[in-house]
Amino acid sequence: MWTSTDDGTTWAQNTDARLPEGRFGAHSFAATATAMYTLGGCRAVSAESRSFLHSTGGSWTAVPVEDHTAVVDFKNGGLQQGLPFPPVSDNNSLCGSSLVAVDGWRLLLLGGGLGKVYGSMNAEQTIWSVLTSEPGFETAEKPRKDAFATQFSDGTIYVLGGHDGSNNAYSDVWCSKNGESWKVATANYDEAIKHVQAKT
Numbered sequence: 001m002w003t004s005t006d007d008g009t010t011w012a013q014n015t016d017a018r019l020p021e022g023r024f025g026a027h028s029f030a031a032t033a034t035a036m037y038t039l040g041g042c043r044a045v046s047a048e049s050r051s052f053l054h055s056t057g058g059s060w061t062a063v064p065v066e067d068h069t070a071v072v073d074f075k076n077g078g079l080q081q082g083l084p085f086p087p088v089s090d091n092n093s094l095c096g097s098s099l100v101a102v103d104g105w106r107l108l109l110l111g112g113g114l115g116k117v118y119g120s121m122n123a124e125q126t127i128w129s130v131l132t133s134e135p136g137f138e139t140a141e142k143p144r145k146d147a148f149a150t151q152f153s154d155g156t157i158y159v160l161g162g163h164d165g166s167n168n169a170y171s172d173v174w175c176s177k178n179g180e181s182w183k184v185a186t187a188n189y190d191e192a193i194k195h196v197q198a199k200t
Contacts, residue, residue, distance in 0.1 A: 001036075001055070016058050023049045027098040027146055032105050037063070037125065039086060039109060040094035048094035050086050054125070065126050069118065072129075085128050087114055089140070096145025096165070102157055108179050110135065111162060113143030119179050136182045137174040144170055158185065 001017035028041030069082035097112030138144035147162030173186040
């Protein structure tokens with residue numbers, strides 16, 4: 001891990017902050033106001049990393065995350081057990097997924113072929129839920145790998161770029177205010193690239 005304390009002018013390597021396992025995929029890292037997190041990415045070609053780690057500037061340690069998502073039981077109250085977490089799939093979807101920090105503390109996991117948007121429910125990132133099973137910008141059959149996701153100052157979350165795994169780049173932009181409902185913000189931002197669209 002490299003860090004900067006002068007707005008990126010100079011950088012220093014923190015040799016104590018090496019990951020316990022190598023992984024690649026810049027979109028599998030996100031920073032909240034208190035820590036850096038990594039979930040997903042690839043250990044090797046088509047070999048996803050399922051470990052969920054965090055660091056506050058020193059060594060990386062495992063996040064004691066619940067092994068299933070939580071589902072709010074509106075009838076009886078409390079939380080019920082949902083899907084396995086981190087997500088399990090047959091297409092190494094975590095190898096192309098994106099982790100993004102929103103609202104200063106919350107993490108979202110999306111893309112890669114997950115076909116869902118997952119969101120953390122507490123600042124410790126130990127409890128997660130499925131925010132939507134139909135995000136619009138991808139499905140499990142039509143994945144959106146290595147997408148860029150970010151939140152603007154007005155709270156809007158954007159997802160753009162990425163590819164379908166077959167050398168076709170996505171040229172549409174999607175946005176959401178809450179991670180649950182998504183809509184197309186721009187259908188095609190660059191006519192010059194070889195592109196596909198999640199929704200035409």
